[in-house]
Structures are given as C-alpha cells and as structure tokens.
Amino acid sequence: MSQSVAIVTGASQGIGQSTAVRLARDFDSVALVARNRANLERTATAVNAAGAESLVIDVDLADPAAARTVVDTTLTTFGRIDALLNIAGAVPQVDLFDMSDEQWDHGLALKLHGARRLTVAAWPALKEAKGSVVLISGNTAVLPKAPYAAVGTINAAIVALAKAFADRGITDGVQVNSVLPGPVMTGRRRSQLESWAPLHDMTVEEATAKFPQEAGIARYGEPDEIANLMAFLVSPTARWMTGSALRMDGGEVKSV
Structure with missing residues (x-):
C-alpha cells in the first residue's frame, strides 16, 4: 500500500502501541494519538524503526474538540487518511452498585464518544480514500457481569456503533469492523x-x-496477537469483511 496513512488511538501503551508498531510494516505513515506524550514518543521511535513515518498527537479524546484536532493535524501533515483504529478507552472495572456517575460518564466520553467523534470527523477523508475503520470493544460486550457492568455496557455500545458506521460505509465505500479481545x-x-x-x-x-x-x-492473550488481527482487518485481504464483530479471546466465550 503506497502513500498510506493510519491513525491509531490509545497508541501510548498496550494493544494500541503494539498495533501502531505492527501497522508500520504496511503503512507509510502512522499518526499516534493518546494523552501521554512521553509514552507516545517511545511508540514513535518504534514505529520509525519499523519503517514508517510517525506523528505524535497528544490529546484527550474525551474532549469534544480533540477529534477535530487529530483529523486536521493528520491531514495537514500527511494529506490523507486510509485507516482509523479506535483503540483508546480504558473503562474502570467497578461493581455495578459502586460505580459513580462520574466514572460512567468518563468511560462513555472516552471510549464510546471519543471513537464516535473521531470516526465522524475522519469520515470524509476515509470516504475519499475508500478507507477502513476498526473500533475496539471487548468480549465483556457479550459477557455482562455485575463487577464489570460499565465495561460490558460500553463495549456492547461500541459493537452497535461499529455496525451503524458499517451500514453507512456500504454506500460510502468505507469498511468498518469491531474487535472483541478477551483478557490480554x-x-x-x-x-x-x-x-x-x-x-x-x-x-x-x-x-x-x-x-x-x-x-x-x-x-x-498478548497485545501483538490483537495487533495482527487489527492489521489484517485494514489490509486489502479483508476488504469484503465489514460490519463484523470479531472475538479473539482464547475461547473464553463459550456460546455459539
């Protein structure tokens, strides 16, 4: 893929960091998004070593203005967006009866609304490039339990959101999928x-x-294993796969 640009959120650590480094093998440029600039700089060094140009964008995606900043900065620097991987968004694992409104609101603002705003903001560029989007959910979306109520609820919403974007993407030529990792x-x-x-x-x-x-x-699981699945989903090989919610959880979910 020549002159191609990916945006990876949550790129300062964990699955996001591994995904950014993995995509450096397939994309010319990778924009790295998270709050912690120092950690992003370390990811950038690894991305550069893997062969891609990097761009560090340290913003808090819970801020409604952040999505526009990410898209504008990426387009100003690289001129296009071919793939968007929404990975940011740790949600507190607090029992259903103990979680405060503030904790609920923060989880929703960062993981759900952060991904929604960024996908909407990037959509015109993705439509022009006939690009791809991945939203990370989690297998708690289909394993709702009281100790992980917020995580499961928000992850289920991410899957539904990805389905809605995928439906619009059929018309606009944008591929959209979600990934549901198990414990990594x-x-x-x-x-x-x-x-x-x-x-x-x-x-x-x-x-x-x-x-x-x-x-x-x-x-x-290991972060690199999820990263490889992410890379597959935004590759030409997976182009006809859209609207799918892919579990990668070592077999934790036993249902059909």
Missing part, C-alpha cells in the same frame, strides 16, 4: 495483578494463573 496481558493488567495479589495472599505468579483458569482459557 498489557502493562495495565500487569499492574492490576500486582496490586490485587497481595490483597488475596497470593504471589503475582499465582494471581496471573488464577484468572485464565477461572475463565476456562489456557493463558492471557
């Missing part, structure tokens, strides 16, 4: 385990083994 061993998850383990009289190693066993899976 990111830096954030590792920190959670390190905090959780001593509270339950476990070593970090014991805590790390506990959840996959309870979830009925062999192991945690």
